Amino acid sequence: MMPGDSDMTSIVQRIARQALVTYRSPPRVGEEAGKTFLENHAKLRSLMTEVRAADLKLAPRRAAGSPPGVPPLHHGAPPVTYMHICETDHFSMGVFLLKSGASIPLHDHPGMHGMLKVMYGKVRIRCFDRLERPAGSPQVAPPLPPAQMGSLRRSVLRSTGEFTEESGPCVLSPDRDNLHQIDAVDGPTAFMDILAPPYDPDDGRDCHYYKVLTEAEVKHTEQKEQEVWLMEVSQPPDFWCGGEPYPGPEVCL
Template structure:
């Protein structure tokens, strides 16, 4: 969405409003530590198996989408992107570890070569800047992303189940070039390395042990 004169002001106001949302406002309560399901194949859940991640759809228009993601204890939403999209993520309960990255321009002649593992990968390889790896709780401000900043991220539930409210503007739409792509970190920074730091990512299909189920949204109706 083009950033007009009022974009920054509206974004700040939305961030303030989202920061006030609590789990009870959406009629949600923390869940027990249900284990993450075993591998069921991307997008192909096994009957009777609890999915590692579930999604509660709230609403979607041509301008934005809104919903709640529920992560079981130990679950991870793999590293993925949001092409041309702005987003906000607000933790409702639990603790999330979110790693945020920026895609970098195509490698110049003097840029380092990708690691050898990239040659055998199923998809293209790209350089990225690992900007941050932080823990978020309900007391944290929303995690923000834009088309050019923190657009790639990985989300892990830490020490128990977690849930977050997710707003994307505009929403995913493959017909308009806004499809979700998944990536694998080829060479990450050693533990304790100061960030930001350049890394190499390999585009991959969704992980075999990641799939997302659906649940009804129990909270107040949202009228776009």
């Protein structure tokens, strides 16, 4: 328990304080994490494992009616909304709410750590990393016009998994699982999200979007990760994020 905490302190407040301690001095990109960071990160992960929708005063939402086979996304309404909880120079914390059938497209988190915990519903997350050096068998770049070749990123699909409120957090770092796509599965969903440090285009932390062009065939049975080519694209026109008030306990830092 943090100094000054009591049984009355909300778990949201405890998570925010632990996030501040954890990410105040994170390891640099490519630098091995030290013992203190790993210990603090484990404490934060443990707290995130415990938090539930009721702690944030979130009520699970039901999918709006729609014809069979048509995702219930209302024209003109954002497919994704965000509840801001708090933000410092070291981290931001909030809740993303996805309507049934919605998706947060494949995107990156340059130089950032992150932790995601589902509050209700189910999400499918595909995690990728960029490959700076050859890994495994060499890949030939897909044929593209010369003007588009600079948008290609040689990458690897690290994992695909489904997460519910009973799952532990999905964790990313600057070097691992840094690009991901998040899809709502079987109805509306919401997840609590911590990013450290926050996005800041002026400091080189802007969000970039990608699409998968090719997935290499895995020729060796022991090779579980698939090499892929990603192409940087503009923000997809069918994705945008609105805002709504956060109903949960206030956080003071």
